[in-house]
Amino acid sequence: MARILVADDEEGVRSFLAEALEYEGHAVTTAADGDEAARLLAKQGVDLLLTDLKMPGLDGLALLRKVREEQPDVEVIVLTAVGSVESAVAAMKAGAFEYLTKPVSSPAELRLTVARALERRSLLNFKAEARHSAGEVVLSWGAPAMGPVVEALRKVAPTQATVLLVGESGTGKEVAARALHQQSERADGPFVAVNCAALTETLLESELFGHEKGAFTGAVAQRRGRIELAQGGTFFLDEVGELKAELQAKLLRVLQERRFERVGGTRTLEADVRWVAATNRDLRAMMARGEFREDLYHRLAVFPIRLPALRERREDLKPLSELLLKRIGEELGRPGLRLSPEASARLEDFPWPGNVRELRNALERAAILADGTLVESRHLYLDPTSAPASEDALGARAAASLEGARVPDTTLEALERMAIEQAIAVEGGNRKRAAQRLGIGLRTLYDKLRRYGMQ
Numbered sequence: 001m002a003r004i005l006v007a008d009d010e011e012g013v014r015s016f017l018a019e020a021l022e023y024e025g026h027a028v029t030t031a032a033d034g035d036e037a038a039r040l041l042a043k044q045g046v047d048l049l050l051t052d053l054k055m056p057g058l059d060g061l062a063l064l065r066k067v068r069e070e071q072p073d074v075e076v077i078v079l080t081a082v083g084s085v086e087s088a089v090a091a092m093k094a095g096a097f098e099y100l101t102k103p104v105s106s107p108a109e110l111r112l113t114v115a116r117a118l119e120r121r122s123l124l125n126f127k128a129e130a131r132h133s134a135g136e137v138v139l140s141w142g143a144p145a146m147g148p149v150v151e152a153l154r155k156v157a158p159t160q161a162t163v164l165l166v167g168e169s170g171t172g173k174e175v176a177a178r179a180l181h182q183q184s185e186r187a188d189g190p191f192v193a194v195n196c197a198a199l200t201e202t203l204l205e206s207e208l209f210g211h212e213k214g215a216f217t218g219a220v221a222q223r224r225g226r227i228e229l230a231q232g233g234t235f236f237l238d239e240v241g242e243l244k245a246e247l248q249a250k251l252l253r254v255l256q257e258r259r260f261e262r263v264g265g266t267r268t269l270e271a272d273v274r275w276v277a278a279t280n281r282d283l284r285a286m287m288a289r290g291e292f293r294e295d296l297y298h299r300l301a302v303f304p305i306r307l308p309a310l311r312e313r314r315e316d317l318k319p320l321s322e323l324l325l326k327r328i329g330e331e332l333g334r335p336g337l338r339l340s341p342e343a344s345a346r347l348e349d350f351p352w353p354g355n356v357r358e359l360r361n362a363l364e365r366a367a368i369l370a371d372g373t374l375v376e377s378r379h380l381y382l383d384p385t386s387a388p389a390s391e392d393a394l395g396a397r398a399a400a401s402l403e404g405a406r407v408p409d410t411t412l413e414a415l416e417r418m419a420i421e422q423a424i425a426v427e428g429g430n431r432k433r434a435a436q437r438l439g440i441g442l443r444t445l446y447d448k449l450r451r452y453g454m455q
Contacts, residue, residue: 034058143313157183167307170357189233215264241281
């Protein structure tokens with residue numbers, strides 16, 4: 001839910017906009033002119049201003065400029081009559097997020113534009129959140145294997161060089177990308193991440209580049225893509241090895257020319273972003289098989305950095321476990337959680353094939369099982385036969401995680417399905433977090449959802 005101020009001198013338009021947005025659960029306040037809107041803005045904070053350009057007294061353009069000077073974190077969408085393109089262009093230059101022509105074609109178009117504006121606001125607010133948690137963003141506590149990584153990130157951060165982060169699943173590639181962003185000259189801009197394995201090829205293209213209204217079935221309004229939302233900041237392509245051939249070619253063009261078009265559009269847009277990519281796959285081997293473009297690889301791997309597996313940085317295990325447990329305690333509303341000496345020793349002896357992600361999952365499960373603030377060795381489930389997550393490993397883990405539970409004899413596939421259903425339920429339908437909880441890749445999870453008809 002967002003706080004939205006609607007300013008328009010036509011009562012019918014105000015009512016339509018307010019009702020459409022309140023239907024989505026937003027808290028909407030209305031103003032009959034620019035002067036009233038300015039007074040309301042001075043009294044109360046809002047997330048988004050939706051204003052007509054032509055109003056008595058303070059007009060929409062003057063109101064927009066006032067908001068940009070006094071409350072720069074507020075996103076603004078302007079309304080303009082059909083044919084007043086010049087006014088809309090002036091508003092965009094003054095800092096408006098987007099404009100809509102009156103009458104607005106449908107509540108769906110309005111809600112979609114508002115959703116995108118609010119999404120951009122949350123992305124721009126990452127800077128403040130990152131600074132607030134800067135003391136907690138630690139890449140290493142002195143492990144020799146991490147020394148070159150920390151030094152490489154420190155040296156490349158102030159430049160505009162494209163960085164390729166390589167490492168096993170769960171080694172913290174996104175954490176490293178965020179640290180790179182925070183240390184760069186683009187720290188004031190947004191950090192935008194896209195997981196290339198999480199979306200179908202069609203959806204991923206629209207997500208990256210955006211689309212024009214009518215570009216395909218369901219494109220009811222123009223939509224800005226993630227690259228556009230990342231302007232002035234850092235764009236993080238996670239699991240870039242999952243890109244299909246056609247999208248590889250389109251991405252190569254953006255990297256080469258620093259420009260792109262929305263799907264279904266003809267207007268060329270600038271791509272003012274710092275590129276960071278990550279993969280857990282061997283891109284050179286994929287190149288040899290013809291699965292990954294060699295020219296794209298060389299564009300991405302300007303400055304490659306390998307993140308070591310957790311088993312290679314044993315000195316970080318204890319402080320990392322303590323930090324993760326602290327965060328888990330805060331999330332569970334149980335501050336003060338700590339590890340017993342025996343539990344800490346067990347963690348240090350384990351190989352952690354799933355790396356930091358597996359460590360966090362184990363700690364979260366142990367924290368839930370612990371009655372008080374002390375997490376003991378008996379609360380930890382560490383599978384001694386654990387191996388790097390694969391399709392077969394999930395079924396074994398599902399069975400092991402249900403050990404001791406009263407379930408009837410059933411097949412491994414049924415247990416696996418139960419584990420998936422439980423993980424998705426616990427994560428509120430978020431499949432990325434469900435895959436992390438299960439210790440498998442997102443693509444593996446999608447394959448299993450299709451196999452079991454769980455779409």
